[in-house]
Every structure is written in structure tokens, then in C-alpha cells.
Amino acid sequence: MKLTLYGYWRSSAAYRVRIALNVKGVKYNQVSVNLKDGEQRGATYKSRQPQGFVPALETPQGTLIQSPAILEWIEETWPSPALLPADAMLRARARACAAVIGCDIHPIQNLRILQFIRAEYGQDDAGVTAWCRRWISDGFAALERMAEADGGAGPWLAGGGPTLAEVYLVPQMYNARRFGVDLAPYPRLVAADTAAQAHPAFAAAAPEIQPDAPKEG
Ligand SMILES: N[C@@H](CCC(=O)N[C@@H](CS)C(=O)NCC(=O)O)C(=O)O
Missing domain, CATH: 1.20.1050.10 (Glutathione S-transferase Yfyf (Class Pi); Chain A, domain 2)
Known part of the structure; x- marks a missing residue:
């Protein structure tokens, strides 16, 4: 599955998503949104993430936003190895x-x-x-x-x-x-x-x- 992560090296919300994808062994491309330069607030990026936040994850079914939702989607799409305990x-x-x-x-x-x-x-x-x-x-x-x-x-x-x-x-x-x-x-x-x-x-x-x-x- 082709995935593109819109993030920024120092964004902790994007860091969460990188960790989860890596744990699952899922490959993804990265596109940098330069937070220092305010790129997240431009119309182009906001058409992807209306709040102007990274991360956003582009999937073949559409773009996902909000790291908690993205992490749940990753967990549901690749349940193993699990990031949520069985208990x-x-x-x-x-x-x-x-x-x-x-x-x-x-x-x-x-x-x-x-x-x-x-x-x-x-x-x-x-x-x-x-x-x-x-x-x-x-x-x-x-x-x-x-x-x-x-x-x-x-x-x-x-x-x-x-x-x-x-x-x-x-x-x-x-x-x-x-x-x-x-x-x-x-x-x-x-x-x-x-x-x-x-x-x-x-x-x-x-x-x-x-x-x-x-x-x-
Ligand atoms: N609740 C959002 C928060 C995302 C968030 O806060 N992203 C920060 C970077 S860690 C951001 O894009 N900030 C841009 C800004 O404040 O202008 C999520 O978990 O995805």
C-alpha cells in the first residue's frame, strides 16, 4: 500500500506515526511540511489538513489526519505486532x-x-x-x-x-x-x-x- 506521511522532523505527533508504521514494518514516503516557515498554514497544506497541523497520512483511500485516528487506523490495518495489549x-x-x-x-x-x-x-x-x-x-x-x-x-x-x-x-x-x-x-x-x-x-x-x-x- 502506498503511504505518504506529511510531517516534520521535530513534530512529536508525526514522530508517533513514524514509530507506529516502523513497528508494523510498513514502508512509507515522507513529505516535509516546514513548520518553522509556516508551510502548515498555507492553502496548499490546509487543503489536506484543515487545521494546519502535521501529521497527515495519504493512503490509497484518502488522507487521514489527527495522530490518534491515524494510529488507530494503522493498528486496525496491521494488527500485528500489536501496539494495543490484548488485555x-x-x-x-x-x-x-x-x-x-x-x-x-x-x-x-x-x-x-x-x-x-x-x-x-x-x-x-x-x-x-x-x-x-x-x-x-x-x-x-x-x-x-x-x-x-x-x-x-x-x-x-x-x-x-x-x-x-x-x-x-x-x-x-x-x-x-x-x-x-x-x-x-x-x-x-x-x-x-x-x-x-x-x-x-x-x-x-x-x-x-x-x-x-x-x-x-
Ligand atoms: N491533535 C493533533 C495535533 C498535531 C500537532 O499539534 N501538530 C503540530 C506539530 S507536533 C503542528 O503541526 N503544529 C503547527 C503549528 O502549531 O502551527 C494530532 O495529534 O495530530
Whole structure:
């Protein structure tokens, strides 16, 4: 099946989709939408994704938008290896971790939000960084408590292998490092992130090695 992922190397929502496609062993082309240059807000891209967000996934049946919907479609189209556990409780746990990140942490550090607090509320780099650290730390504290309460042997957040929870966690950890969040209070999250990054599918989705990432030097 021919798939084209419209994304950006540093977009964590696109990173989720790259991980999922890689886990399933599905090949895809990538088209870069340059968020720094505002390409996502142009009429051409908005005809694909009316909100002006990446990712969008072009499939032979049409274009899919919104990473949660895209991830479900991927899971339903290629059920194996599964990213949702067979057990209903574990499945709910994986989805809860994903929702903490996807609904509550990530949206308020989206580029347009950061640009807005700069432009409308006069925040500089330090103010924007403090904002991101505040809300990532808040969400991570809850996720860490969820991981403790669930009491698994680890390192995975929802079962015996990587699931949707790590598909969301790894890109959010990447953002946390980018904004200099102190990760010491979250040892279970660090362990899950480390385990997931050792998985070739996660490693191949890393932002710095995507075709549109700036070249070193
Ligand atoms: N809920 C959307 C969020 C997508 C999203 O926030 N994408 C960001 C990059 S990670 C984006 O395109 N931001 C562009 C902007 O803020 O202008 C999804 O999960 O697909």
C-alpha cells in the first residue's frame, strides 16, 4: 500500500506515526511540511489538513489526519505486532498514558501556542521555556504516579512490551529534553523511554535522522 506521511522532523505527533508504521514494518514516503516557515498554514497544506497541523497520512483511500485516528487506523490495518495489549485493562492503561500526553501535555506546547504567548503576552525564550517545563513536568508527575500505581515489573508502561503508551511517551520525552526538563523525578518514564529507544522501530523514527532534519556542521 502506498503511504505518504506529511510531517516534520521535530513534530512529536508525526514522530508517533513514524514509530507506529516502523513497528508494523510498513514502508512509507515522507513529505516535509516546514513548520518553522509556516508551510502548515498555507492553502496548499490546509487543503489536506484543515487545521494546519502535521501529521497527515495519504493512503490509497484518502488522507487521514489527527495522530490518534491515524494510529488507530494503522493498528486496525496491521494488527500485528500489536501496539494495543490484548488485555482490556492494559489496553485502557496504554490509552490513558497516551491521553495524558496527547490531550493534556502536548497541545499546550504546540508551536502556535508558543508563538501566541510570545506575541500576545510578551514572553521571551526564557518565558516560553518555563511554560513548557511547567506543563511537561506536571503531566510527567502524573504519568510517573500512574506507572508506580500500576506496579508492573517495568520497563514498559502498559504490559510486557512497547505499546501505544511508549508511542506517545518517546516523542514527549524528546520534547522534554529539548526544553531542559529535569527528568530525575521520573525514573519509570526514563526507563520506558530507554527501553523503547533500544527498539529498532523507535530508533529509526528519531527526529535527527529524518530526511528533513538539519544536517550537523
Ligand atoms: N491533535 C493533533 C495535533 C498535531 C500537532 O499539534 N501538530 C503540530 C506539530 S507536533 C503542528 O503541526 N503544529 C503547527 C503549528 O502549531 O502551527 C494530532 O495529534 O495530530
